[in-house]
Amino acid sequence: MTQRSKILLSGFDAFGKLHRNTSQAIVEAIIATQTSGSILYSAILPTSYERSFVTLSALITELQPDFIVMLGVASSSQDIRIEQQAHNRLSTKIEDNDGYVPQAPYISASACDVLHTAVDTKKLQATLANQKQHCVISEDCGDYVCNFLYYNVLSDIKEKQLSSKALFVHVPHILDGRLNEQAEFDSLTKSIKHILLTFTE
Numbered sequence: 488m489t490q491r492s493k494i495l496l497s498g499f500d501a502f503g504k505l506h507r508n509t510s511q512a513i514v515e516a517i518i519a520t521q522t523s524g525s526i527l528y529s530a531i532l533p534t535s536y537e538r539s540f541v542t543l544s545a546l547i548t549e550l551q552p553d554f555i556v557m558l559g560v561a562s563s564s565q566d567i568r569i570e571q572q573a574h575n576r577l578s579t580k581i582e583d584n585d586g587y588v589p590q591a592p593y594i595s596a597s598a599c600d601v602l603h604t605a606v607d608t609k610k611l612q613a614t615l616a617n618q619k620q621h622c623v624i625s626e627d628c629g630d631y632v633c634n635f636l637y638y639n640v641l642s643d644i645k646e647k648q649l650s651s652k653a654l655f656v657h658v659p660h661i662l663d664g665r666l667n668e669q670a671e672f673d674s675l676t677k678s679i680k681h682i683l684l685t686f687t688e
Contacts, residue, residue, distance in 0.1 A: 492687050493526045495552040497543055499559055499632070502534035502584050507662040509675070510558035516676050517683070525687045528552065534584045534632050536577075540639045547643070547651065554606075554652050554686045555640060558679065559633035561657035567615075567622035567678055568657035571608045573638035575600050578630040592630075594638050602641040606654045614685050620678045628655055656682065 496517065498510035511531050518529045528550055532539040547555060561568060575598050577589040608624050615622050628634040637655040644651055656679065661671045 491525050492554060493528070493550060493552040494554045494556060494683055494686055495528045495530070495543075495546060495550055496683065497530040497532050497555075497557045499532050499534050499539070500584070502632075505560065505562070505660060508534075509560050509658050509660050509662050509672070512662060512672065513558060513658065513676050513679055516672075517680060525683065527683070532636070536583050536585075536587055536589070536632055536635050538585070539632055539636050543636065543640065544643060547640070547649070551649075552651055555654070556679075556683065556686075557633075557636060557640070557653070557655045559636075559655065559657055560660045561629070561633075562660045564657060564659050566659065567620075567675065568625040569608045569611055569622055570604070570625050570628040570637060570655040570657060571606075572601050572603045572626055573628050573634050573641055573655070574630070575602075575638060576630045577635060581631060583632055594635060598642065602638055602645065604641065604654050605644075605652045608654075611654075611682060611685055615678060615681055618678075618681050620674075620681060622678065625657065628657070633657065654682075 498514035499508050501508045514529050521527050575594050579589050579592050582588045628637055640653045
């Protein structure tokens, strides 16, 4: 019998002016309707530099997942963004949910500038296209908690020589009361499910 892949799926809680976080809602919807194709674990992370990584890192150590899929909201985007890299940078202007604002514009003064995912993002994009679902490949994960988390997870995998593969996916913010909100949400959730399915093939 083929061993099922273990996937750790995470989203973020509400932050700033976003009273409902689309990434959290997608994770909760997927967990509520999950099938037996893989062993799926989930986490809703605080929008906090320190606590998001501490929480996810502990779960990675405990669960030893084959794949780590992190979701976050990109309010300025209309597309699903497959993030193929994380940058060693931080915003020194925006506070997290703990009220913390980074004092330096980088995550680590001695670390490399960019870390790349080991996931084949072009293959993933093609798989979604075959399902008539659109996404874009992004090289800019931002400079807020999403990028911080992604960078540290990729760094942890590299330093500890873990077999896990990690990917960050940005989704647009749609939970704003728009007329076709539910249809758009269902479409987003379906796309994320297809991304997870590619890791079970």
